[in-house]
Amino acid sequence: MTRTTPEGRAPLLTSYAAHFDTPAGYLDFARFGPPSRDAVAATARAMEESARAGHTTVDDLMRAEGAARATAARLAGADAAHTVLLPNASTGLFHAALGIQDGVVLAPRTDFPANHYPWRRAADLGRVTPRWLDPEPGGGVTPDLVRAALTDDVVAVSVSAVDFRTGFRVDLAALREAIGPDRLLIVDAIQAFGVATMAWDAADVVVAGGQKWLRAGWATGFATLSDHALESLQPVLTGWTGVEDAGVFDGTEHLPAPDARQWSITNLSPVTAAAFAAALDLVERHTVEAIEAAIAARVTELTEVVKTCGGRVLSPTDSAHRAGILSFTMPNHDPSLVAKALHAEGVTPTVRTDSLRLSPHASTPPEASQRVAAALSSLGS
Template sequence: MPKLYQPEAFAVPDGIYLDGNSLGLMPHAAKQAVERRLNEWATQAVVGWDEWFGLSESLSPQLARLAGARPEEVIATGSITANLHALLATFYRPQGQRRHLLATALDFPTDLYALRSWADREGAELRLIPSRDGHTLHPDDIAAAITDEIAIVLLPTVLYRSGQLLDVARWTAAAHQQGCLIGWDAAHSMGAVPHQFHDDGADFAVWCSYKYLNAGPGAPGGLYVHERHAGVLPGLRGWWGNDKTSQFQMDNEYRRAGDAGAYQLGTPPVLSLAALEGALEVYRGVDPEELRARSLELTDLLLALAEEQLPEMQVITPRPAAERGGHVSLQWQHNRQVSLALRARRIIPDYREPGILRLAPIPFYNNEDDVRGVVQAMREIIDSREYEAAGEGSAVS
């Protein structure tokens, strides 16, 4: 079993990096894998496709371990947004009064854009589970919103701002009890929180791989579809979703791949897949439960220090370990400037409006010194009013 803490396996910038929940650091293995594939392109040209042809499928066993799924139920492909559209095109089948879509008021906007485009097509409603405190969801509100008028429920495993972790087994069972299908956006949990999507019975899930999976900016994401749907014809079809053995027969007849590869559309981005291929090496042999336990140790410390030393900040992440993911979120009206002042000190946090600093200590390359360092720096920045001198900063990251 390799040790979890292995900063030497990553390109770690000077300072403290706590933004692995937005863009994970580059594993050297990712760079090596891209270089290897580039070299194949240089030396083999089109003959390289003999190997690249099955590259996405070759990553399924490793992704399946992290998703708690069977290898045939997952595939590395697309982006969260594109995969959501592909899955809604397949599974959103409004019938009679069961026609509406359900998400949450706290979802990442792209999920809502995707869902609303399907609601609009059908003249249906996109219903949103409200939040009482603007940060988290109350179980009673989730339960009340799941009714027999809902065709599909989409929930985030971890809420992107507050970091609240939802119980996949519980809400999957609740959705099924009401006759709804349920999908999960696992952007903020894949690679950070162990999943059992198959045993929990979730219908589908989507994720990206540029966050905790460390596969680089714009790396292909992934999806999971429970094997009970294995025969369903994808609502969006392309030649890469054809059965591999007949894909190159070119006889104009689509034969669905037997596995989740059926949801692929066109030619995969081999060079970015190579980065994912290399990045997943970091996870090889790592026990997801052990990774999670270490992540909780670091976020426990961060929560304790923040509560003790940063009283002006509101901790908007739920305290119980079973209710939070891999990051801790602190809200304060001046946090945009605090985040810029931290960057000026080579400490990289993550910032989201309104006033939310997200901090994610990653067990692979962060330790207690980083956690203590960021809290101490924030105390100094506030006490010295250093943050008041910070400018507007970037609107992007």
């Protein structure tokens, strides 16, 4: 249920918020999302069951992976055959990078390094050539930027769905149109999945870790692969769990699985899979649309607070390109000193050397904005 306070403040998704114990001033979900009680309980149950191991325990615990995979697939608009669980987003990006055998890959120079090193390592092996895109200061990856960099040897474009610095939201459908159907579109969705309605089906590869906005804890994540990705990416990192007849130990090499399982290297922890399943279920039950609306309202509120207190907003303010991240500076105030003022009011931001980042969630109450206002007002001119 979404409600609006009598004072007309931004709505709070109360039924969703009831699952969490996160402090009101926690505004660092773009770095780490504290898990729900559901995810914590699922972790505890799985550990307790493993401690009382019997002849069915392992098989029972392993079922959590299938549940998590199915829910992730539904949220991504895919199916389980095109979805694989991974321990983090970086593993998926390395799978994609090493799977391309030749050609140029476009990637933003401003992206989080997780979208740099796979391409650098693949280049060291002579498989791909990264070409770095340079968005305008304060901007992000746009179709025009990508279109201007396209040449015949470009085989893929790899981008973040939402920029980690500013929260710039990429138009995936427009990017697909710009690059055409034959090039691969690879998307790091860690700053968007579960909290932003986006055209995931426009991408050939979508990877996300569960420790941020999905609030599943560390060592959780997934990837979805299109038919085009399965056909064109070489499964270089396929392990024993990613092959046909994986349970047959006959001493011979088995072919990679024909579906997304080919990105599996080994069995993942059924404990973390249980937490991931619980976290994804919470998102599905409350809907991405409702979660996104609650976050957008809180970001709007925080943006007004920052502006009123004399801050300079670095994030997009138009709804088409804005996500859950609000980056800003306070002119004439070092970010570290601004952070101290925020900490004194019980607010947890991300602190950079040149800016600060606030990232609320659907469970963030109006009190958080009041705390930020008190902190920034205390700085003086």
